[in-house]
Amino acid sequence: QQPVQSPQAVILREGEDAVINCSSSKALYSVHWYRQKHGEAPVFLMILLKGGEQKGHEKISASFNEKKQQSSLYLTASQLSYSGTYFCGSHSSNTGKLIFGQGTTLQVKP
Amino acid sequence: GAGVSQSPRYKVAKRGQDVALRCDPISGHVSLFWYQQALGQGPEFLTYFQNEAQLDKSGLPSDRFFAERPEGSVSTLKIQRTQQEDSAVYLCASSLNQGSYEQYFGPGTRLTVT
Numbered sequence: 170q171q172p173v174q175s176p177q178a179v180i181l182r183e184g185e186d187a188v189i190n191c192s193s194s195k196a197l198y199s200v201h202w203y204r205q206k207h208g209e210a211p212v213f214l215m216i217l218l219k220g221g222e223q224k225g226h227e228k229i230s231a232s233f234n235e236k237k238q239q240s241s242l243y244l245t246a247s248q249l250s251y252s253g254t255y256f257c258g259s260h261s262s263n264t265g266k267l268i269f270g271q272g273t274t275l276q277v278k279p
Numbered sequence: 280g281a282g283v284s285q286s287p288r289y290k291v292a293k294r295g296q297d298v299a300l301r302c303d304p305i306s307g308h309v310s311l312f313w314y315q316q317a318l319g320q321g322p323e324f325l326t327y328f329q330n331e332a333q334l335d336k337s338g339l340p341s342d343r344f345f346a347e348r349p350e351g352s353v354s355t356l357k358i359q360r361t362q363q364e365d366s367a368v369y370l371c372a373s374s375l376n377q378g379s380y381e382q383y384f385g386p387g388t389r390l391t392v393t
Contacts, residue, residue, distance in 0.1 A: 171321075201381070210283075210370065210384035211322065256321045265310050265377035266335050269321035 170194050172259045174270040181247050181277050189242040189273045191257030200233050200240040201258040201267060204251075211256060214242075247277045281305070283385035285371050291391045292361045300356045300388045304373030311354050312382060313346055314370040322370055328354060329377055361392045 172193040179187050191200060199218045203211040217233035217240060228245040244251055254274045258267040284303045292298050304311050310329055314322035315338075324338040330351035339346070343362075348354040358365055368389050372382040 199378075203384075210386050213381040213383065216381060260378070265312060265327040265329070265374075266324055266337075267312070267382065268324060269314075272319075272321050 171268055172257055172270040174255075174257060174273045176273060177271075178274045179276070181275065183249060183277055183279055184246050185277075187244045187247060187275060189244075189255050189257075189275070191240045191242070191259070191270055193238045193259050193261075195238070195259070195261045197233075197235065197238050197240075198260045198262050200231075201260070202231055202240075202242050203256045203258065203269075204253045205256065205272075206253040214255075244275070247275075249277050249279065251275060252277045283371055283373055283383050285369075285385040285388050287388060288386060289389050289391075291393060294362060294392055295360055297357065297359045298361055298390065300358075300369050300371075300390070302354045302356070302371030302373075302385060304352065304354070304371070305383055308373035308375055308383075309351075310374045310377045310380070310382075311348055312372040312374075313354070313356050314372065315340075316368045316370055316387070318367075325356070325369075327377070334377070358390075361390075363392050366390055366392045 202214040205211040219235040231242045233240045254272045256269045258269045312327040313325040316322045326336040328348040343359045345357045368387040370387045371385045374380040374382045
């Protein structure tokens with residue numbers, strides 16, 4: 170089953186914060202986050218393994234709540250370069266099959 | 280080093296034609312994945328390989344779709360007797376191994392079936 174992302178779209182001003190959520194109906198082994206700009210390939214952001222850890226780099230971080238089968242991506246003090254579509258991908262076991270959500274489109278305006 | 284490359288970048292096929300899409304993964308990456316991405320949607324899993332072994336092909340939409348990776352490096356996705364619903368971007372990704380490793384995506388092949 171495809172994970173469900175919310176919201177579907179976000180419009181921000183530069184410097185504002187955003188949270189993107191990803192929920193699964195299946196038990197998760199890990200969650201991947203990717204960003205895709207129009208006409209380009211998805212670019213890896215981070216992986217979270219079950220255990221509830223929070224990861225991040227620069228002003229983008231994420232958390233993974235294994236019990237709730239949810240992950241959230243936090244974008245702090247957004248920059249114009251953050252614009253794009255964010256996808257979460259879920260692994261239900263330690264195999265290669267990654268199931269992506271439908272995406273959240275983020276637009277950061279000056 | 281070089282990333283994942285795919286060719287051709289764009290392909291226009293008439294309905295009923297066969298097409299072959301190529302993927303060159305990052306050198307040394309054991310796992311290779313194929314995804315189909317429709318406009319405005321997330322990538323949808325098609326199949327993946329661990330070296331030359333195709334471990335999961337559950338996402339292939341019909342028996343018109345066939346993928347191979349004979350020497351555990353370059354992979355080809357073949358679509359026979361293309362239909363209009365096959366129009367999409369086909370993405371290839373590779374990773375060091377299966378499981379919780381980051382996947383590196385190629386630029387994709389945009390297939391348009393007329």
